[in-house]
Amino acid sequence: MAMVLQLSTFVTQYLTASAHEIKDKSPTALRFGVLSTAMINPAAIIHPSETHGDVLLYGVASREYNKARSYAKKYGFSKAYGSYEELLNDADVDAVYIPLPNGMHAEWAIKSLEKGKHVLLEKPLTANADEAKHVFKAAKKAGKVCLEAFHWRFHPAAHVVDALLSSGRYGPVLSTHSRMTTPKGSVPKNNIRWKYELAGGSLMDMSYTISSTRYFLHMPRLEAVNSAAAVPAPHDSRVDAAMNAELTFKSELAPNPVKASIYTDMDRANSYVLIPRVWELPSIQIECENATIYFYNFMMPHLYHYIAITDKKTGHTSYQKHYSFGPKWGTRGESWWSTYRYQLEAFVDKVRGREPVCWIEPEDSVMQMECIDSVYEKSGLGKRKGTSELLREKEKK
Known part of the structure; x- marks a missing residue:
């Protein structure tokens, strides 16, 4: 039922975000970048960000630039990138949300942290515990926040x-x-x-x-x-x-x-x-x-x-x-x-x-x-x- 629940959340959050969207964001709002155009994004980060005055949907990356550009236009991101690396190299990105497949979590979380980004990382955190330890070691070294997204x-x-x-x-x-x-x-x-x-x-x-x-x-x-x-x-x-x-x-x-x-x-x-x-x-x-x-x-x-x-x-x-x-x-x-x-x-x-x-x-x-x-x-x-x-x-x- 997980996918049904996600679809239900997409609908309810779209409606609530429309009713409670905050358009006047803080001038120092946290600028979020999203790695990939995954199906979970609207529920997990896009609509929640629309109702938070201190969060800005800044950039979205895909391995296909046209896909990222279309997605950015649809959801109101300021920028689109044709690769994950390009997003991480943007100094204006403060934090990243990573909804990539499980096996890719550790690699891109560590790369994000090393680029000075805070990380909101989808569950399960990594493929295994050894990778999890490496992720948090990188977070500590970078002095950045890394959170496993067990939202419930x-x-x-x-x-x-x-x-x-x-x-x-x-x-x-x-x-x-x-x-x-x-x-x-x-x-x-x-x-x-x-x-x-x-x-x-x-x-x-x-x-x-x-x-x-x-x-x-x-x-x-x-x-x-x-x-x-x-x-x-x-x-x-x-x-x-x-x-x-x-x-x-x-x-x-x-x-x-x-x-x-x-x-x-x-x-x-x-x-x-x-x-x-x-x-x-x-x-x-x-x-x-x-x-x-x-x-x-x-x-x-x-x-x-x-x-x-x-x-x-x-x-x-x-x-x-x-x-x-x-x-x-x-x-x-x-x-x-x-x-x-x-x-x-x-x-x-x-x-x-x-x-x-x-x-x-x-x-x-x-x-x-x-x-x-x-x-x-x-x-x-x-x-x-x-x-x-x-x-x-x-x-x-």
Whole structure:
């Protein structure tokens, strides 16, 4: 359902951006460059930027100049570039958003940082944990901000669920289960998500499952991967069409190790043969000693979500929804803000030297990639490789 959610976000953000666009930008607004004309751009950076007074859509790059020029005209960028290098060489670009395929993240993030740009980098951060460490080493050396774009973690609804767990009201956490699926046939076979050479695979694309698990357990380091079963893609057995894994974490929210299961599927079989499982939005269930908390559509809660709390003793279920306010943002933010808009708010604060309301630390992103690596290794597929690493291996042969 990820692509359906993205399309829904495009529509809603187009409408809200039109209604709330800020035309009089700050004279010192952060000038953003975007590497590629990826489908996610309008939702992730373009429309959020239109409603932020301190962000300017400055430049967009494509490997085809005419494509970049057409895109710039359509979305209001000031400049277009016929290569990624040309954009990075422009001293007027302050920050870049990188939505390139997974395997290219590390290479272009490092190049961007070395050119003195702040980086908002799509998830998963890199192809593997080793690359993640190199990215943050480059960020530290350059003195620039680099953020993994797990946008959902910036939304008030996520903070409410975290606050419920942290309160201790429901007792220690016993187990979690996170799920993310896409109906069969909705991801075209030529899509980058299926390409091994670009670090594709269901777990990579749907790493939200691990992100949500780790976030609600307070970002612990993985203790063990108890099992991991991959369903290989029909056209390339190196790529996982689906992944089932059982993990163990030690969390400050529980005295005993927490069992966590994840399920990702880019080719989810239809229900009763004919009906796509369109209701299976990304969700996480957190079982505590006294209650079970179910967060439906944690990935894009701005579109629709609910938090269901079922009391184990009485069986009663109560429901909550939160689109603004919350324990972290307070009165800051608007009910029409998307997860991406909240994320952009925090990113700009960090770049400007202000303490962001919430943040994803480098160590957290590295541990996220270590967890992904471990699941892939346990499954027998082996951890993903970046395009630069694959090229070096090819040259050695």
